């Protein structure tokens with residue numbers, strides 16, 4: 368097999384993009400292996416869209432390079448995008464033309480056998496019955512799905528999706544997730560940017576968490592969720608007093624107060640001591656159960672702490 372055929376779907380090294388004083392993307396390294404659903408996660412303005420634009424060769428990095436299946440889109444142009452599809456920000460269509468007509472025009476531009484895939488693509492994204500309607504009458508969710516339909520015309524092995532569920536209602540989000548899951552099951556590697564934790568937790572095997580242009584965590588999602596030691600969730604008859612008790616216990620770390628009680632990391636011995644300490648303060652325990660850290664908690668800890676803490 369040639370080097371290109373065995374190369375990772377995405378391999379970026381040292382990507383930097385500056386806008387004046389601002390470093391939008393700051394030395395980002397990224398490797399996405401075949402068959403992965405990879406989450407590129409970060410708050411607004413973290414540099415997700417800018418990174419995706421560089422990966423697709425839409426803008427030139429100030430430093431570093433990106434390769435898709437071993438090819439650099441800036442050096443090799445369209446050839447490097449063979450087997451690659453996706454959209455950055457929102458997909459764009461001619462509003463006065465039907466969904467099908469839009470796909471026909473795109474297929475004509477793409478050439479090859481893209482036109483033969485239109486029916487399948489419309490079917491896959493659930494627009495088969497609405498393909499004759501003008502796009503201006505489509506809901507936001509339908510336009511997003513048509514965007515994926517357009518991507519499928521390229522018979523992609525790699526899909527790059529920039530916040531595909533942003534602006535969708537819960538039903539639209541569920542449909543989009545289901546669609547991404549189905550495409551991944553068909554063997555398509557997916558890189559999706561998102562700031563929706565639940566979505567990433569549900570869909571992705573690996574994540575990069577970005578903050579102010581820098582990747583502050585890269586790795587297995589499961590490993591991240593289990594990286595903080597055993598966590599417990601505590602509900603009591605008096606969470607203010609419980610917070611007070613917990614705050615003073617050295618063996619108990621990463622204390623977080625949520626809408627549904629407190630969570631913290633501790634070992635079993637400490638949990639036993641805590642239950643006695645709460646009883647001494649007349650605080651009754653309603654629930655004290657092991658809990659996995661949610662990606663949301665970890666995300667806030669990583670993206671809202673001070674810079675050194677996040678990097679550590």
Ligand SMILES: Nc1ncnc2c1ncn2[C@@H]1O[C@H](COP(=O)(O)OP(=O)(O)OP(=O)(O)O)[C@@H](O)[C@H]1O
Nearest residue numbers: 386389391409410411412413414415416417418562
């Ligand atoms: N063309 C541009 N000119 C100047 N600044 C830009 C440009 N594009 C992006 N930026 C800035 O770079 C930073 C990163 O922007 P980017 O759109 O990549 O973030 P993002 O993580 O995709 O955010 P969001 O979740 O809000 O879409 C932001 O501060 C943004 O204002």
